[in-house]
Amino acid sequence: MDYYQILEVTRDADVATIKRKYKELAQKWHPSLHADNRSEAITKYREVTEAYEVLSQARYRVIYDQYGITGLKKGASNERGEKVGGDYQFISDPDEVFRDAFGRNPFTEFFDFSQVTPSEAKGIFTEFAQMSIPPSKEKAKPVIHDLACSLEELYLGATRRVDYEKQILQADGITTKTEKETATIHIKKGMKLGDEVVFPGVGNVAQNEIQGDVIFRITEKKHPLFKRKDSDLIYTANVTLGQALLGTIVKVTTLDKRILSIPVNEIIHPGYTQIVKGEGMPMHQAPPSTSSLAFSPLPTASSSTSPSPKAKESKKGDLIIRFEITFPEDLTEKQKELVAEAGL
Structure with a gap:
């Protein structure tokens, strides 16, 4: 018009x-x-x-x-x-x-x-x-992007700046054009695969539409040491047959760079696991996160249902240690005698 x-x-x-x-x-x-x-x-x-x-x-x-x-x-x-x-x-x-x-x-x-x-x-x-009376309008379809995060980012929390594109109305109010924007995304501790960071009302818009949302959906990068299962972390320790039988200390470098020394005093048999309480991922209970965009004066939103920082720190999943036993390729005669004497 x-x-x-x-x-x-x-x-x-x-x-x-x-x-x-x-x-x-x-x-x-x-x-x-x-x-x-x-x-x-x-x-x-x-x-x-x-x-x-x-x-x-x-x-x-x-x-x-x-x-x-x-x-x-x-x-x-x-x-x-x-x-x-x-x-x-x-x-x-x-x-x-x-x-x-x-x-x-x-x-x-x-x-x-x-x-x-x-x-x-x-x-x-x-x-x-x-x-x-203005005609009722439908909301435009959201702009959705996957946000690949490392386990370290999801454990510690992080801030990322991500470029994306959206369709906006031109000055004539009818035609649209592509516009590039940058979002500042606050990744909360404990967020997991499928969680979303939502920027409401700043996405695509066309004639006779309400401006849609911009959504960044969390995906998880593969980690070289840990696997994640909900709020638990799974770590596989390699031990020798002697360590499996006699006991050992497993050292684990955590996602925040601490070193845990975990004593294993029981015999490690196939399928054996040891659980370290409270050394898994932070538990993220808040609803989908809403953040502010770099181009917009919108404030960074916070959820009133989010637990306090202390509460967040105290609620973590567990570290589950699985074991892979390395058997010797051969034994000396002396070793065979010792094993026989032990009745193993």
Whole structure:
């Protein structure tokens, strides 16, 4: 929708010219004169009135001229990143707008309203009311990206900056273009495969749509030492046959670079595991995380249901140690004698 084209004026037209053309077109398209195509007339009359309402008021016109109809109705960011516009919706009675401008109904000077029956008048005003209510809009499909994270990032928490693309409306309010953005993503401790970081209302948008979300979905990179199962970590220790029989100490370097020395005093048999309580992944109980975008003044959101930092630190899964026993390829005669003496 181009307000200047609707009023048939140039972009540098002054307020007097805009008002004169508005009067001319409002009288031309008043539905009372278009019994055969009243629906079209109501649309035209509404568009003419909306165009006049915007272009005759400097505070709306300056936003429209710089940011288009999208900036006018939904808002936009200026060069300093501040939000401008977004406070205009056309909900006015077109006849009221005309009366405010000229002090009378657009047709009282040459149309006899005494000839209009009450039911006809009611029908006209009902149609105006329906046209003034903005149509319901569906939310645009979200922009979804996988976010591959290391186990270290999911254990310690991390902040990542990720580039992505979205479709946005151009200044004409109709066509779209691709825009590149950068998101600052806060990865919470204990997040896992399938968890999502959601940026609401900053994704794709097209004509007659509510702006969609941007979603980053957590995936997990393969780790050389650990496997993850929910909030537990699984570590496989390699031991010799002698260690399996006589006991040993297993040293494990954790994801936060601590070294655990874990004594194993029982005989290690195939399938044997040892559990170290509280040395697994942090338990992330919060709902999907919402973060702030680098290009937007939106604050970084936090969940009121998230546990306190101390509570988070105290709730971890377990470290499960599995064992692989390395058998000797051969034994010396002396070793065989010793094994025989031991009755093994």
